[in-house]
Amino acid sequence: MLELKNIEIKVSSRSLFKLGELKLNAGLIALIGRNGTGKSTFLRTILGEHKNFSGLIKLDDKNLADIPKSEMAKLISVVYSKPDIFGNHSVKEVLLLGRLPYQNLFANTTQEDLSEVNRVLELLELKAFADKQFSILSDGEKQLAMIGRALVQNTPIILLDEPGAFLDLVNRYKLAGILKKIVADSNKLVIYSTHHIDLLENYCSGVLLIAAKLPQYGDNEMKYLSEVNQFLPEIKRTFGL
Amino acid sequence: MPKNKDILILITGLFILAGLFFTNLYIGDVSISWSEIFTLLSGGNVENDSWSYIIESRFNRSVVAIFAGSALALCGLILQVYFRNPLAGPGVLGITSGASLGVAFVVLGGISAGTFLGNLGIISAGIIGAFLVLGLLLVVSKFIQNAVTLLVVGLMFGYFVSALINILFLWANLADTREYVVWGLGSFEGLQNIEMSLFLVLISITILFSFFLIRPLNAMVLGSEYASSLGINLKKTKFLIIIITGVLAALVTVYCGPVSFIGIAVPQLVRIIIKSKNHLVIIPFALLFGAGLALLADITVRLSGNALPLNTVTALIGAPVIIYTIIKMNSRFA
Numbered sequence: 191m192l193e194l195k196n197i198e199i200k201v202s203s204r205s206l207f208k209l210g211e212l213k214l215n216a217g218l219i220a221l222i223g224r225n226g227t228g229k230s231t232f233l234r235t236i237l238g239e240h241k242n243f244s245g246l247i248k249l250d251d252k253n254l255a256d257i258p259k260s261e262m263a264k265l266i267s268v269v270y271s272k273p274d275i276f277g278n279h280s281v282k283e284v285l286l287l288g289r290l291p292y293q294n295l296f297a298n299t300t301q302e303d304l305s306e307v308n309r310v311l312e313l314l315e316l317k318a319f320a321d322k323q324f325s326i327l328s329d330g331e332k333q334l335a336m337i338g339r340a341l342v343q344n345t346p347i348i349l350l351d352e353p354g355a356f357l358d359l360v361n362r363y364k365l366a367g368i369l370k371k372i373v374a375d376s377n378k379l380v381i382y383s384t385h386h387i388d389l390l391e392n393y394c395s396g397v398l399l400i401a402a403k404l405p406q407y408g409d410n411e412m413k414y415l416s417e418v419n420q421f422l423p424e425i426k427r428t429f430g431l
Numbered sequence: 432m433p434k435n436k437d438i439l440i441l442i443t444g445l446f447i448l449a450g451l452f453f454t455n456l457y458i459g460d461v462s463i464s465w466s467e468i469f470t471l472l473s474g475g476n477v478e479n480d481s482w483s484y485i486i487e488s489r490f491n492r493s494v495v496a497i498f499a500g501s502a503l504a505l506c507g508l509i510l511q512v513y514f515r516n517p518l519a520g521p522g523v524l525g526i527t528s529g530a531s532l533g534v535a536f537v538v539l540g541g542i543s544a545g546t547f548l549g550n551l552g553i554i555s556a557g558i559i560g561a562f563l564v565l566g567l568l569l570v571v572s573k574f575i576q577n578a579v580t581l582l583v584v585g586l587m588f589g590y591f592v593s594a595l596i597n598i599l600f601l602w603a604n605l606a607d608t609r610e611y612v613v614w615g616l617g618s619f620e621g622l623q624n625i626e627m628s629l630f631l632v633l634i635s636i637t638i639l640f641s642f643f644l645i646r647p648l649n650a651m652v653l654g655s656e657y658a659s660s661l662g663i664n665l666k667k668t669k670f671l672i673i674i675i676t677g678v679l680a681a682l683v684t685v686y687c688g689p690v691s692f693i694g695i696a697v698p699q700l701v702r703i704i705i706k707s708k709n710h711l712v713i714i715p716f717a718l719l720f721g722a723g724l725a726l727l728a729d730i731t732v733r734l735s736g737n738a739l740p741l742n743t744v745t746a747l748i749g750a751p752v753i754i755y756t757i758i759k760m761n762s763r764f765a
Contacts, residue, residue, distance in 0.1 A: 263662030
């Protein structure tokens with residue numbers, strides 16, 4: 191699904207980290223790294239938003255640079271950490287926004303759009319919230335709605351940039367459970383950045399670890415861990431804990 | 432897909448707009464009966480020849496009010512969604528101030544309105560002024576990705592330009608200063624013939640272009656990062672938004688003065704009253720409500736015997752609407 195080769199991600203002339211070769215297929219992958227080592231930049235690079243990198247990125251065997259923006263919206267959907275909307279949208283209307291890549295110039299809602307929204311409302315058990323106003327929900331409920339919006343976009347890949355940053359302990363476990371369910375249900379590649387390593391072993395199939403030797407940058411690298419029992423020891427060893 | 436209730440509101444709104452339009456033709460110092468008004472509108476003759484001029488002037492200012500109100504409301508709607516701030520409006524990007532600067536240059540420089548060349552000079556200068564600020568904004572926006580920062584830059588442009596206008600006052604004589612101040616009070620009066628056709632055509636074309644913004648605006652409520660991930664081209668959107676709001680705000684400001692509050696208040700009213708979240712529906716409602724509010728303001732101005740300036744009336748109507756929405760917003764959104 192996602193293929194990376196000889197990647198070096200940079201910010202202006204500074205190198206953030208390097209990555210040799212990696213092929214990711216369906217699964218729940220955690221992205222771990224210290225503040226400022228480039229987790230968000232990595233996600234933005236896959237999204238095609240951050241263009242300052244060398245190497246090859248392929249999505250479904252297509253070169254990232256050759257994929258037009260309108261196509262990209264059907265391949266990758268995102269969830270950011272702070273859910274926030276301008277306007278008095280209901281949860282259902284927020285989810286409906288995920289259908290935008292499939293709509294014409296006038297953004298008319300089709301029957302297909304509505305059935306897709308209903309499918310996701312059921313999957314995430316959001317039916318009871320459907321007509322509630324988004325802005326009065328709790329942070330946990332809001333984030334769930336934003337994940338629903340990403341699911342409605344119906345992409346093979348979902349990227350989440352610290353989706354649990356504003357969630358309490360229980361909601362974080364719930365979130366991880368939902369992500370795991372999504373992967374099992376629909377065979378998607380879900381990558382989420384996080385600082386909470388306690389959930390990794392039970393929920394994730396792989397870990398992308400930015401092994402940074404702070405404070406000096408330069409020869410940092412991104413490692414891929416696929417052995418579940420290696421997740422915690424390797425992370426702790428890398429960070430010197 | 433418009434909801435049924437929205438369609439009902441649209442039809443009611445159109446009837447109210449028509450009612451306001453004919454009210455504005457009827458009221459005035461010279462009382463002309465309905466049958467005579469309709470005879471004149473359908474091209475017939477009535478006893479008193481001068482009445483045709485009176486009706487024409489009432490008709491023209493009503494049409495100008497409808498178009499100016501629509502344009503300002505659309506500007507406000509686009510800017511509020513783009514900046515995700517309910518207090519954004521055509522005045523905030525400094526475009527209105529830019530147009531004012533152009534007008535100030537010509538008027539305070541001693542060229543008088545009323546003569547054809549004078550009018551042409553004022554109009555061109557106003558549009559040049561607006562686009563000067565617009566050009567600057569486009570240049571600055573290349574370096575600024577954040578919409579709120581751009582908003583602040585626009586505000587600063589506005590303050591800077593106002594300061595320049597104050598400096599111009601130092602050199603102007605009393606008559607020119609008065610002329611500028613009167614323009615600054617705002618009015619839908621005085622447009623006719625070629626000027627009016629130009630005004631209407633340019634505004635209509637620009638409004639049509641706003642339909643390219645339906646999808647971007649729908650997505651922008653989530654913020655620019657999300658909009659981009661939904662396939663919206665942010666650069667193109669920003670360019671289109673600056674051009675559309677710039678042209679509309681400049682045209683209205685040059686012809687009618689820096690009309691305040693309609694641009695900020697109308698989108699908020701629409702958001703309260705209309706259920707749909709699709710800008711395919713929201714844009715027409717903003718146009719309709721903007722036209723209605725502008726006509727209502729003009730009627731109020733004329734009922735006061737033209738004693739009340741337009742900007743006083745729009746502030747009287749607009750400010751309470753804005754305060755009401757802010758209170759409502761705090762109890763619901765915060």
